[in-house]
Amino acid sequence: MTTLINPQKIRDAVERHKPTLATTPGTGYIAEKLEKHHWRTQPFATPPPGSDLKPIPGDPGLPFIGHTFELMRLGADYQLRRYQQFGPISWATVFGRRGVAVAGPEGTQAVLANKENTYSQGGWRYLIDTFFHRGLMLLDGDEHRYHRRIMQAAFTRERLNGYTNIADAVINEQIATTPHDHELELYPMLKQLTLTVAAHVFMAADTNTADTNVEYLNDAFIAAVRGGTAIVRYPVPGGRWSRGIHGRRVLEKYFRDAIPEKRRTTSPDFFSALCHAASDDGETFHDDDIVNHMIFLMMAAHDTATITTTVAAYNLARHPEWQNAVRDEIAAHNGPITPAFLDSLTTLDNVINESLRLVGPVPAFVRETTTDTELLGHYVPGGSFLLVDPWVNHLLPEYWTNPQTFDPDRFSSHRNEHKQHPFLFVPFGGGAHRCIGMRFGILEVKTILCRLLATYQLELPESYQVRWDTSSLPFPADGLPMRLTALRRG
């Protein structure tokens, strides 16, 4: 097996040569200034006469871009401050639209459980349909249920065992050959690793011949993901939006060209599973469905797993006592990693949950109201753009002890802080669109961390302070410098 992707190239593509709001000097100052500005509070819409509903409070922010700048630059801090100012429901202009922000477990439950079918995926379609057209998360109602039923066939226990085997073989070899005993940037290294895993688990890549293909696809994925958070939402040549459209075209062609061969043969990868997936009633996917689902799934699986592993590795390096506890937990194990073994690692579970709580990979669940409705006693007109903010839920002092502190023990069975409300801790969402890949995602993250901790001591540079870039999905703005020191065996 060979290393597929050049980490330098990924680092260049992701962090260095494409400046973001977090890496452009002065943006923090501007965001803080805007944040402190006193905007005049206005109602989102006037409730119908005679109703006892309240208007949603908020303000538009700057003309056109509204509060997008503060949201992307300050992330959870911005969301928490709005929550403190207005409560669990408020509004602001973001991403070119007036949007309603919902936070807190009750609001999260009302929207995600979606009892009356009042909340559609139209919000996600507005943001990312151009790049992730007809991905599972962008479908609604009966159509969504139909596609999810078929896709479930790619997530059976046998399939997951197969994916974990493939993933572990890749991870074990790649980690053993990672440059070590000097400082490296962990985030691009992990991005390379999860892309290599994805190339094998999702596409059964032939690593001896596919190098250029996979690098090319990686660029296309990065462009498509970033396209969704473009502030200028039309195709200016060279802009985020048009680079995203180009990325989508590259991916479509790649998957469409490969379908006939995948349909003819069978293999243990995800692409093959989708080509042959059938529900209990014999329903199957058309070629177009497979292309759309593969593009969405690769994105949904790859960035989320990379971010989760990066945040957990950072926390383990920052807290050596937890690093040692997890290493002790895995120490007894020798041999191939299986889902049953990974499931037994409860200390590691708590570390991963705490990492997902502090920096969850998905900063908002985006919806649109299908009709006029009531939410938390407020009036929300039909066609409203809604953003549920999980980061706020994960940091509310009324639920979490010292919410900003890394404390994995809060997830242990004697404390169970996350179980105070079914929609308090929601890194994988909830309701009908709850992450279908959660189990595989956790297995992959745990496999990487197990192999990493069994081989190396993780150490941060002295007095290092991490800064998360939240201009798209969160990642460490400087790549996360870390020293991997080989452990002495025996």
Ligand code: HEM
């Ligand atoms: C490990 C980290 C992961 C995290 C934190 C995560 C998070 C999420 C969240 C929050 C949602 C729901 C968004 C919403 O309701 O608006 C979601 C949906 C989804 N995720 Fe994940 N995910 C992860 C890994 C994966 C993996 C590995 C796969 C695929 C193998 C995957 C595939 C999907 C799909 C297809 C959906 C849409 C489900 C639907 O609409 O029915 N995810 N994910």
